[in-house]
Amino acid sequence: MSTLEIKDLHVSIETEQGVKEILKGVTLTVKTGETHAIMGPNGSGKSTLASTIAGHPRYTVTSGSITLDGEDVLAMSVDERARAGLFLAMQYPVEVPGVTMTNFLRTAKTAIDGKAPAIRTWTKEVKEAMAQLRIDADFAQRNVNEGFSGGEKKRVEILQLELFKPKFAILDETDSGLDVDALKVVSEGVNRAHAAGNMGTLLITHYTRILRYIKPEFVHVFVDGKIAEQGGPELADRLEEEGYDRYLAGAGSAVQA
Amino acid sequence: MTEVKEEKARIGAPSIAGFTEEGESLSPAPAAAGPLGGDASKSHSHGGGYGIPDSSRAGRLTSYRLADFPELKGTEEEWRFTPLRRLGGLHKDGLDGAAPGVAVDAPQQVRVETVGRDDSRIGSAGIPEDRVSANAWEHFAEATVITVPSGAQLEDRILVTMTGNGLAAAAQHVVLIAEADARAVVVLNHQGQAVVSENVEIVVGDRAELTVVSLQEWSDDSVHLSSQQVKVGRDAKVKHVAISLGGSVVRLTPTVRFAQPGGEAEIFGLYFADAGQHLEHRTFVDHAQPNCVSNVLYKGALQGKDARTVWVGDVLIQKQAEGTDSYEKNQNLVLTDGCRADSVPNLEIETGLIEGAGHASATGRFDDEHLFYLMARGIPEDVARRLVVRGFLNEIIQKIGVPAIEEHLTEAVERELDAGDN
Ligand SMILES: Nc1ncnc2c1ncn2[C@@H]1O[C@H](COP(=O)(O)OP(=O)(O)OP(=O)(O)O)[C@@H](O)[C@H]1O
Ligand SMILES: [Mg+2]
Numbered sequence: 001m002s003t004l005e006i007k008d009l010h011v012s013i014e015t016e017q018g019v020k021e022i023l024k025g026v027t028l029t030v031k032t033g034e035t036h037a038i039m040g041p042n043g044s045g046k047s048t049l050a051s052t053i054a055g056h057p058r059y060t061v062t063s064g065s066i067t068l069d070g071e072d073v074l075a076m077s078v079d080e081r082a083r084a085g086l087f088l089a090m091q092y093p094v095e096v097p098g099v100t101m102t103n104f105l106r107t108a109k110t111a112i113d114g115k116a117p118a119i120r121t122w123t124k125e126v127k128e129a130m131a132q133l134r135i136d137a138d139f140a141q142r143n144v145n146e147g148f149s150g151g152e153k154k155r156v157e158i159l160q161l162e163l164f165k166p167k168f169a170i171l172d173e174t175d176s177g178l179d180v181d182a183l184k185v186v187s188e189g190v191n192r193a194h195a196a197g198n199m200g201t202l203l204i205t206h207y208t209r210i211l212r213y214i215k216p217e218f219v220h221v222f223v224d225g226k227i228a229e230q231g232g233p234e235l236a237d238r239l240e241e242e243g244y245d246r247y248l249a250g251a252g253s254a255v256q257a
Numbered sequence: 258m259t260e261v262k263e264e265k266a267r268i269g270a271p272s273i274a275g276f277t278e279e280g281e282s283l284s285p286a287p288a289a290a291g292p293l294g295g296d297a298s299k300s301h302s303h304g305g306g307y308g309i310p311d312s313s314r315a316g317r318l319t320s321y322r323l324a325d326f327p328e329l330k331g332t333e334e335e336w337r338f339t340p341l342r343r344l345g346g347l348h349k350d351g352l353d354g355a356a357p358g359v360a361v362d363a364p365q366q367v368r369v370e371t372v373g374r375d376d377s378r379i380g381s382a383g384i385p386e387d388r389v390s391a392n393a394w395e396h397f398a399e400a401t402v403i404t405v406p407s408g409a410q411l412e413d414r415i416l417v418t419m420t421g422n423g424l425a426a427a428a429q430h431v432v433l434i435a436e437a438d439a440r441a442v443v444v445l446n447h448q449g450q451a452v453v454s455e456n457v458e459i460v461v462g463d464r465a466e467l468t469v470v471s472l473q474e475w476s477d478d479s480v481h482l483s484s485q486q487v488k489v490g491r492d493a494k495v496k497h498v499a500i501s502l503g504g505s506v507v508r509l510t511p512t513v514r515f516a517q518p519g520g521e522a523e524i525f526g527l528y529f530a531d532a533g534q535h536l537e538h539r540t541f542v543d544h545a546q547p548n549c550v551s552n553v554l555y556k557g558a559l560q561g562k563d564a565r566t567v568w569v570g571d572v573l574i575q576k577q578a579e580g581t582d583s584y585e586k587n588q589n590l591v592l593t594d595g596c597r598a599d600s601v602p603n604l605e606i607e608t609g610l611i612e613g614a615g616h617a618s619a620t621g622r623f624d625d626e627h628l629f630y631l632m633a634r635g636i637p638e639d640v641a642r643r644l645v646v647r648g649f650l651n652e653i654i655q656k657i658g659v660p661a662i663e664e665h666l667t668e669a670v671e672r673e674l675d676a677g678d679n
Contacts, residue, residue, distance in 0.1 A: 082634055
């Protein structure tokens, strides 16, 4: 079993107006096998948390820690984090012109495993995973995310999740922009990864509809760069009914969103 | 990661990250007729009775005679980016050096001839449009004429290797003719050490399909200025690919002129400039006939101190060129500090009755978002960097359609990347 531990994390970014603190002390522990949902209003810092875990250079950790089985994640480069077993399904996956999906998937798999996958079984595995996620076979020859629709990009993120088999997956609004069928297909993918890989999941979402398919044990409410409340799945239902108003009263700066 | 202070990664930007994209799809608008510019020598051979402003591409002086062109100052519009001092005298008089040796490897049906200046086929594709080109025209001793006979469908490419053998300023002349209904691929392979002004005339006969790849892999101290004029026949197809990798100064001016209706031109280019290199490409598509299609795509990478590239893309859609469909795009990828890429699309449209005309130009820093995405999948930075640059340039390589050249270029790009690591 593995543990991803975030302790009193403070993160800021540089803006034109100067340094701005976005995460103001986040503490969260995820173990493999668990699913944690993170919900919260726009601009509350959910993506910031996800990107900071993945190591995006724009975010500066000013204090606190992130460890993976005791190892200091913050000391690792972006690629080291991925190889250590962290995976971020991005809210806005980037288009990488000129690099084909096939080439990209193989290169990444090779990097993560430390050796090239056996070509025969790998090709088959990719094909099957694509079929299960209802991704057209010709996507393999297309450039990474280039011209993919919003929903297609999200499916391709989950395709990678299934192929790379990380210890911890952070899904940043993977459900946004998905139609009903796609939501189901994508959720099934996440659940397969869970069942197969003994994976821990941090699921960032605005909607409870994905929680019909992916069952979280824990729900955290993110407000103004902090976790304002934690609970079980019932908390998600309450949020859907009541919204975030009661957290926002007096919450301060993040409310503009 | 690359430090790009001024345009730090915009996380979550759903656009193509890293490119400051400039482009538009112009809705055709009839251009105002201006006065016919200058004296008779200034009007182009294709000029009809209508007026073309002097600033128009069509108003540019053309002549076979060096003396008709004023001496260059470097401030002229078409020379303003070119380092004249580094041209080894190609813009002055007297190109008396030995021209690079020409070796042709061609299938049997192809006629390969070395001819004198008075050969009737010389001048069949165009008239020099600048002083350096006219200088070569005045000084070349003999020309190589390569003819693909009418109807011939060549499986193998024609390989023309030009090997320079010194830095004495020289003139070169090549004529490529694909007769009616012929299909062929010609590779012009420029290598060795040279200071040369070259005219390449390319005649694509009616319904012919011709691919010309001009490969510049000169020594580091070479200077190569090349005017490559393509005349496209009725319903003919031409693909012109410029690949510039080696040389101190390389300046190519590919011109494609539709002589009959129904032609199609794909005009591609790839360049990779290292420290100190000046690689300049000026494409010109002259839509002088109705119902022709042109597509220009040039991509370049730059790395190292004072690596310099220029792309200027002129497209002229003349009044009579109804039904024209034209697009041009240039993208540059700046890999290190101290490089400069200029990118200037010029589109002149004289008729409203066209299918489309658009241009785009983008110069991007090597993008942090690309890098982050790939690294977040476990790919180490150097591997990711190569993957992206390779990917960026591959778009052109994949379009060449000549496997041997594609392989060669893939390796050449690897070598450029290796050089950048040192
Ligand atoms: N470059 C920037 N300049 C200024 N503020 C920024 C910048 N990048 C992020 N922020 C701010 O940081 C805060 C947190 O953003 P983040 O993307 O983490 O929110 P989020 O919770 O993921 O929101 P959403 O639900 O809309 O995805 C927001 O207020 C955002 O405006
Ligand atoms: Mg977000």
